Every structure is written in structure tokens, then in C-alpha cells.
Amino acid sequence: MKALELPPTYDPSTIERAIYQRWxxxxxFTADNASDRDPYVIVIPPPNVTDVLHMGHGLNNTxxxxxxxxxxxxxxxxLWLPGTDHAGIATQNVVERVIxxxxxxxxxxxxxxxxxxIWSHVETKGSTILEQLKAIGASCDWSRTRFTLDEEYSRxxxxxxxxxxxxxxxxxxxxxxxWCPRCSTSLSDEEAEFHDRTAQLYHIRxxxxxxxxxHVVVATTRPETMFGDVCLVFHPDDERFADVNGRSVLIxxxxxxxxxxTSDHVEQDFGTGMLKVTPAHDANDFDIANESPLxxxxxxxIDEHAKMTNIDRVPVSLQGLDRDEARKQTVELLEKAGLxxxxxxxxxxxxxxxxxxxxxxxxxxxxxxxxxxxxxxxALAAYRQGDIRFVPERWGKVYENWLEDIRDWxxxxxxxxxxxxxxxxCTSESCGKTIVAESAPNKCECGAVLRQxxxxxxxxxxxxxxxxxxxxxxxxxxxxxxxxxxHSMVTGPDIIFFWVARMIMAGFHFMGEKPFTTVYLNGMVRxxxxxxxxxSLGNGIDPLHVVERYGAxxxxxxxxxxxxxxxxxxxxxxxxxxxxxxxRNFANKLWNIGRFILTNLEKxxxxxxxxxxxxxELADRWILARTQRAVTETTEALDAFRFSETANTIYHxxxxxxxxxxxxxxxxxxxxxxxxxxxxxxxxxxTLHRRAVTGRCRPLYSR
RNA sequence: GGGCGAAUAGCUCAGUUGGUUUAGAGCGCCUGCCUUACAAGCAGGAAGUCGGGGGUUCGAAUCCCUCUUCGCCCACCA
Numbered sequence: 001m002k003a004l005e006l007p008p009t010y011d012p013s014t015i016e017r018a019i020y021q022r023w024x025x026x027x028x029f030t031a032d033n034a035s036d037r038d039p040y041v042i043v044i045p046p047p048n049v050t051d052v053l054h055m056g057h058g059l060n061n062t063x064x065x066x067x068x069x070x071x072x073x074x075x076x077x078x079l080w081l082p083g084t085d086h087a088g089i090a091t092q093n094v095v096e097r098v099i100x101x102x103x104x105x106x107x108x109x110x111x112x113x114x115x116x117x118i119w120s121h122v123e124t125k126g127s128t129i130l131e132q133l134k135a136i137g138a139s140c141d142w143s144r145t146r147f148t149l150d151e152e153y154s155r156x157x158x159x160x161x162x163x164x165x166x167x168x169x170x171x172x173x174x175x176x177x178x179w180c181p182r183c184s185t186s187l188s189d190e191e192a193e194f195h196d197r198t199a200q201l202y203h204i205r206x207x208x209x210x211x212x213x214x215h216v217v218v219a220t221t222r223p224e225t226m227f228g229d230v231c232l233v234f235h236p237d238d239e240r241f242a243d244v245n246g247r248s249v250l251i252x253x254x255x256x257x258x259x260x261x262t263s264d265h266v267e268q269d270f271g272t273g274m275l276k277v278t279p280a281h282d283a284n285d286f287d288i289a290n291e292s293p294l295x296x297x298x299x300x301x302i303d304e305h306a307k308m309t310n311i312d313r314v315p316v317s318l319q320g321l322d323r324d325e326a327r328k329q330t331v332e333l334l335e336k337a338g339l340x341x342x343x344x345x346x347x348x349x350x351x352x353x354x355x356x357x358x359x360x361x362x363x364x365x366x367x368x369x370x371x372x373x374x375x376x377x378x379a380l381a382a383y384r385q386g387d388i389r390f391v392p393e394r395w396g397k398v399y400e401n402w403l404e405d406i407r408d409w410x411x412x413x414x415x416x417x418x419x420x421x422x423x424x425x426c427t428s429e430s431c432g433k434t435i436v437a438e439s440a441p442n443k444c445e446c447g448a449v450l451r452q453x454x455x456x457x458x459x460x461x462x463x464x465x466x467x468x469x470x471x472x473x474x475x476x477x478x479x480x481x482x483x484x485x486x487h488s489m490v491t492g493p494d495i496i497f498f499w500v501a502r503m504i505m506a507g508f509h510f511m512g513e514k515p516f517t518t519v520y521l522n523g524m525v526r527x528x529x530x531x532x533x534x535x536s537l538g539n540g541i542d543p544l545h546v547v548e549r550y551g552a553x554x555x556x557x558x559x560x561x562x563x564x565x566x567x568x569x570x571x572x573x574x575x576x577x578x579x580x581x582x583x584r585n586f587a588n589k590l591w592n593i594g595r596f597i598l599t600n601l602e603k604x605x606x607x608x609x610x611x612x613x614x615x616x617e618l619a620d621r622w623i624l625a626r627t628q629r630a631v632t633e634t635t636e637a638l639d640a641f642r643f644s645e646t647a648n649t650i651y652h653x654x655x656x657x658x659x660x661x662x663x664x665x666x667x668x669x670x671x672x673x674x675x676x677x678x679x680x681x682x683x684x685x686x687t688l689h690r691r692a693v694t695g696r697c698r699p700l701y702s703r
Numbered sequence: 704g705g706g707c708g709a710a711u712a713g714c715u716c717a718g719u720u721g722g723u724u725u726a727g728a729g730c731g732c733c734u735g736c737c738u739u740a741c742a743a744g745c746a747g748g749a750a751g752u753c754g755g756g757g758g759u760u761c762g763a764a765u766c767c768c769u770c771u772u773c774g775c776c777c778a779c780c781a
Contacts, residue, residue: 008740008741009741009743010741010743194776194777194778201781218781219780219781220781221781222781265779265781266780266781267780267781269780270780270781271780271781275780275781276781277781278781282779282781283779284779284781285779285781287779348780348781349778392708394707394708395707397706397707398706398707398776398777401706401777402777405777405778493775493776494775494776524775528714528715530709530773530774550743561716561717561728561729562715562716562717562729563716564716564717564718564719565719567708567709567716568708568709568774569715569716570715570716571715572714572715575730577730578714578715578729578730578731579715579730581729581730581743582715582728582729582730584743585729585730585741585743585744586729586743587743588741588743588744589740589741589743589744591740591741592740592741592743592744593740593741594740595740595741596740596741597740598740599740600740636719637719640719642719644716644717645717645718645719648717648728651728651729652728659740659741660745663740664745
């Protein structure tokens with residue numbers, strides 16, 4: 001390569017791709033499970049298979065790449081394992097939208113055909129994000145790419161389900177869960193996110209049955225659910241209602257008689273102190289009904305489409321109406337009947353589906369749950385003993401608090417895209433046996449036909465196995481032996497509950513060991529108004545566009561330098577030149593330093609080891625000392641996950657000390673033929689050699 | 704109702720356990736330079752009561768208290 005023929009201004013588009021190809025051809029990203037080097041492993045937070053690269057991925061993956069390259073340079077057997085997540089709800093939604101354009105629903109298409117349709121979508125459109133990661137320079141071991149629905153991976157998922165079942169840590173339960181009427185599936189507690197909103201608190205009059213001129217007032221935000229009421233309760237200490245205890249009231253508009261009882265779940269200060277209990281439509285009410293000494297029914301008045309059911313408890317005029325319309329009409333009917341005491345504006349929180357933001361409906365149904373308390377115990381202990389560390393530390397508390405108060409995990413989803421639940425039910429009513437097994441039995445012991453559970457597993461029920469299932473578990477593969485546990489987990493704090501905590505629990509339970517040592521939580525990428533970058537706000541920056549304009553290094557340097565440990569990165573989508581100036585300018589500077597050195601290395605160079613310190617000039621010794629200092633500082637900073645400090649150190653060392661000071665200082669000597677020139681050239685070359693970092697002498701840009 | 708984070712030059716941000724900083728960088732701005740690696744550059748410069756108030760200390764942007772403004776997370780007050 002003749003440096004003088006290169007353009008003075010760095011043009012990354014012509015260079016980066018070729019260098020990446022050289023790395024690939026040389027196989028430098030491929031980890032060797034038979035080497036005697038100390039392993040260093042990171043598994044990528046698998047992006048959704050249909051995802052398109054955004055700045056969040058850019059930041060997250062750059063940080064991982066920095067760590068993996070640092071350890072690779074240090075001489076460790078570095079494995080960065082890539083892959084994608086099938087992302088049950090998200091992917092199914094994408095393909096449902098596609099077929100909707102053909103006027104079809106998934107039910108029109110049918111289960112098998114629809115799943116095939118998703119597979120073909122995934123095969124053609126999927127995994128582009130992995131190609132995009134290559135464009136930003138990610139040094140993943142692509143030979144080990146995994147997908148959560150791979151055959152081998154799926155076997156691990158099924159095995160885990162069956163194992164937990166036999167350990168009595170997994171069960172089928174009948175209870176009120178969060179239901180998304182749009183996605184028509186149940187959700188875990190974590191998937192139903194709280195959102196503030198202003199609503200109305202309706203105060204409704206329930207007449208006493210034996211004293212119709214008298215009524216008790218109950219406050220609710222969801223009047224349409226009252227047809228599912230089974231009783232009213234007040235706090236046992238509440239004197240105000242002592243005289244109605246044990247008596248009964250009539251549900252307005254339907255005149256169904258329900259009793260009044262007590263429960264210490266009731267907050268005396270809230271509303272009127274009298275609570276309506278609707279066990280099929282509120283998890284808390286379900287518990288109250290279960291704890292009640294009365295034999296209470298659980299009538300379902302809102303169905304899975306969020307429509308009023310046709311049971312005769314529901315007034316005919318309301319049957320089949322959407323929940324919002326039903327609410328409106330219920331309110332009107334109550335007002336007409338003089339049973340609406342008052343309506344107050346009310347600030348409260350509703351839960352929304354994390355995928356489509358539809359308000360979820362509490363729904364009574366059969367779902368599979370994992371008992372979490374026993375799994376949480378070792379995960380909690382490991383954190384408290386300091387075996388697992390969070391950076392920044394404060395996230396450790398978040399993790400700890402969640403685990404301390406963990407609730408059982410609803411893992412069944414009424415979707416078609418995912419791992420089908422390995423449970424079979426005997427169709428004979430007299431038998432009714434449930435069989436949970438890795439492979440399908442032909443028939444029940446009783447001789448009757450078995451029917452497999454229709455549901456699939458929560459996406460997170462597969463990704464919580466990611467640190468070891470990607471290595472080939474449950475087989476005892478060389479990769480499992482060599483690369484588990486992993487070392488660093490780099491991800492966002494928003495999925496501590498969804499993913500990080502669960503991986504730790506799974507790691508201890510199935511591998512008997514923590515999945516990784518350090519969890520690094522990176523910040524969010526935001527715009528200049530501090531808003532999260534998102535498609536809907538239109539304030540996103542396309543990382544590939546940045547790569548095209550300024551190069552991957554400019555992108556990478558900018559995001560790494562731009563955030564302190566775990567802090568958010570702010571960038572201006574309307575001014576990319578300014579946003580990425582630091583990275584672009586620095587990449588250009590590096591290019592020119594390199595160009596300058598290469599020009600001079602065409603002349604003879606004395607090997608650095610052969611130079612006696614006494615022959616060096618003060619400037620030579622100075623820059624070598626500064627080089628050593630930069631190496632030390634960089635190493636210390638990276639060991640402590642202080643990425644921006646690393647970036648800063650390298651920047652000032654190369655720019656201020658090497659370029660502005662040393663190069664300018666030795667320029668007159670560089671062209672000379674004698675020892676002085678040879679030494680200057682050698683020392684200059686040394687400042688950019690990775691040997692400075694690793695003790696092995698190879699050029700910066702190769703293995 | 705709990706918990707957490709942020710507030711430092713016009714803009715975007717560093718500042719690791721209180722003291723080598725009389726507060727740093729990039730962009731922008733001002734002055735002079737096309738000095739053959741780089742004008743995406745070089746030499747130099749202006750610019751901040753480190754959100755307000757109080758406290759601890761010989762010493763605080765850094766620790767404590769409090770207030771203000773943004774942002775985030777958790778929670779079975781319907």
C-alpha cells in the first residue's frame with residue numbers, strides 16, 4: 001500500500017468494507033474451543049429477527065465490540081456469540097399486518113399455513129439486522145449464529161419446560177391474568193406496562209335488597225364490569241358499614257342479589273370504603289373471592305375480544321358491545337335510573353400491552369406458570385455475595401427489589417409463532433390426564449386420543465436460556481464446557497426483569513452456575529429534547545446512514561465517547577454533521593497519522609528492541625513514556641467499563657501527544673538515513689502498534 | 704405511596720474513591736496561518752457565581768440536608 005496514493009481526507013466507504021472482509025477471511029472472529037487461552041465470552045442480546053438496526057443497537061453493540069476486541073487483543077480466547085430472537089408477539093404482529101393487506105386474518109389462513117408464512121417472512125426479510133451489525137464493524141463469531149427457534153435451541157426450551165414441570169416448579173393455573181384483546185393473548189406482569197391517564201371514578205348506588213329506599217355507594221372506574229360482581233366488601237374495622245354486614249344488595253340494572261361481606265384488602269380511605277368484587281375481571285377481586293368463606297361464582301362478563309358476553313347477567317342491550325361502548329351505555333343507563341351517585345375525574349394508571357399499547361383486560365383463564373421464588377433464591381444470593389456485579393451499581397438494587405418480591409411467571413401465550421407447549425390433555429372426560437413430555441405420546445394410558453396444548457411459550461421463556469442454550473446445551477458440547485459461564489452481559493436497563501434476572505435464575509438452576517459475572521447496563525439514545533429515539537416520533541437516526549456518510553468508526557467513536565458509564569447519549573437527528581463531528585474528525589486524524597507513518601516506514605527502521613535508550617532523544621523517550629501511560633489508563637478504564645474515559649484517553653494521546661507534539665517534533669529527523677532517523681521512525685511506528693497494548697507485535701488492524 | 708437518575712461554557716457532554724483543575728473536551732464563536740499527514744487541519748483566544756439555599760471540612764462540581772425543574776422505574780386505592 002503506497003500511502004501517498006491515498007486521498008488526504010479519509011473516505012471510510014472505500015476502506016471499511018475491505019478491512020472487514022479481510023478480518024472475515026482471516027477468521028479472526030471465530031473462537032477456538034480447543035485453544036489453551038483464557039476464554040472471554042459475551043452473548044449478544046438477540047435482536048428481534050425482524051428488527052432493523054437503530055441507534056440503540058448501535059450503542060449497545062459497539063460497547064460489546066469494544067470489550068471483545070480489547071480482550072482479544074489481550075490474548076484471550078474471545079467469543080462474541082450473535083443471534084436473533086423469534087420475538088413471538090412482535091413477529092406475529094408483523095406478519096398479521098402483511099396478510100391483513102390481503103384482507104386476511106390468521107384464522108382465515110389457518111395455524112400451519114400461517115406459521116409457514118411467518119417462517120418464509122423470517123427467511124426472506126429476517127436477520128437483516130445481523131448484516132447491518134457487520135456494517136458497523138461488529139466482530140461477532142458468525143459461525144455460531146443462533147436463532148431461538150432453531151431446532152437444537154427449541155429442544156433446550158422444551159427440555160426446560162418438562163424439567164421444571166417434573167420438579168414441581170411449573171404448573172397450570174386458573175386465574176386472572178393480563179389479556180391483550182388486540183394481540184389476543186395473555187401477558188406476563190412485566191409485559192403489561194403502567195401508563196398514567198385521566199379517567200372517571202363512577203360512584204354507583206347499590207340498593208339494599210331488604211330496604212330498597214336505602215343504598216350503599218361503590219366507586220369504580222369500570223362500571224361495565226358490575227354485572228360480574230359477586231359481592232361487596234368493606235374493611236372489617238370500618239364502623240360505617242357495620243349495620244349492612246351480611247345483608248345483600250342488588251346489582252343495578254340487573255337486580256341480581258349479592259351479599260355484603262368484609263375483607264382486609266379494602267382501603268377504608270379510598271372511594272366510599274365499599275368495594276365491588278368482580279372475581280373474573282380483577283386479580284385482586286379474584287383473591288378476595290377465593291379467600292371468602294362464601295361460595296362465590298366467577299361470572300365472565302367481558303370476553304377475549306373485550307366485548308360484553310351474552311350471559312343473562314348482562315342486560316340484553318349491552319351484550320356484544322365493545323368494552324368502551326358498554327361503559328358509556330352503562331353510565332347512561334345508571335344515570336337514567338338515578339343510580340349514579342356522582343362522577344369524579346380521576347388520575348390513575350392503566351396497564352397496556354407492551355407491544356401494541358392496547359389497554360389490557362384482566363381475564364380469567366387457564367395458563368402455565370413458573371414458580372419463581374425457588375428460582376430467585378440463588379440469583380438473589382449471588383448478587384448479595386457479590387458474585388454478580390452490576391455496572392452502574394444502582395441497577396443491582398432494582399434487580400434485588402424485583403427478585404425479593406417476585407411473582408409467578410405466566411409463560412403461555414395464545415399465539416401461533418413460538419415454541420408449542422409440550423403438554424397433552426386426554427380427550428376422555430373420565431380420564432382427563434395431562435401429560436408433559438419432550439415428545440408426543442400416541443395415546444393416553446386410558447386409550448383415548450391426546451390433544452396438544454394450543455398455546456406457545458412466552459418469547460422470554462426461550463431467551464432466558466440464551467447464555468447456554470446457544471452453546472449447545474443440554475448436550476455437553478465443547479462450547480458449553482469452554483464458554484460457560486460467559487463474562488459480560490451488555491444490555492439496556494429496560495430488560496433487567498424480562499431478561500437479565502431470568503437468565504441469572506436459569507443459569508443457576510440448569511447450569512448450577514451464574515451465566516455471567518458483570519451486567520453492564522448502557523443508557524438510551526435520545527434526541528436533543530431528551531426524547532427517546534423512536535419510529536413514531538420520527539426523531540430516529542439511522543446508523544447505516546451515519547456509516548455511509550461518516551463511517552462506522554465515526555459512529556462508534558461518537559457513541560462511546562458520548563456517554564459516561566451507563567448514561568444516556570444525546571444526538572441531534574437534524575444535525576448529523578455536528579452530532580458525529582467528533583468521531584468523523586478523529587477517524588480522519590487517525591487515517592492521516594497512519595498515512596504519515598506508512599510514508600516514513602518506507603525507509604529503514606531499527607527494531608525497537610535493538611535500540612539502546614541512550615541513543616534516543618528526549619522526545620523519543622517522552623512519547624514512549626506517554627504511550628505506556630495511555631496503555632495503562634486505557635486498560636484500567638476498560639477493566640472498569642469506563643468506555644468514554646477510554647475514548648478520551650486514546651483521543652488525546654494520539655491527537656495532542658503523538659500528532660501535534662511528537663510528529664511535529666521529529667519531522668526533521670524522519671527523512672534522515674542515519675540512526676537518528678531510524679530511531680524516530682521506529683518510535684513513531686510503535687505508538688500505533690498494537691504491541692503497545694498486547695506485547696505482541698502486529699499492525700493495529702489485523703489479528 | 705415508595706425508589707432512582709439528571710441539572711457544569713451558546714449547544715452536546717466529561718470530571719473514576721473530596722485536594723496534582725486557579726473547572727475540562729468537542730461543536731460553535733474570535734485572531735492568525737492552504738507550515739507537502741490531515742483546512743474534517745495548525746497556532747492562539749474569548750466564554751461557566753459547576754440549578755437555588757444551607758451545612759460538614761484546612762479544602763467540595765465531588766459528601767450531608769433542603770428546595771426547584773425535567774426524566775425514569777416499582778406498587779393489588781377499586
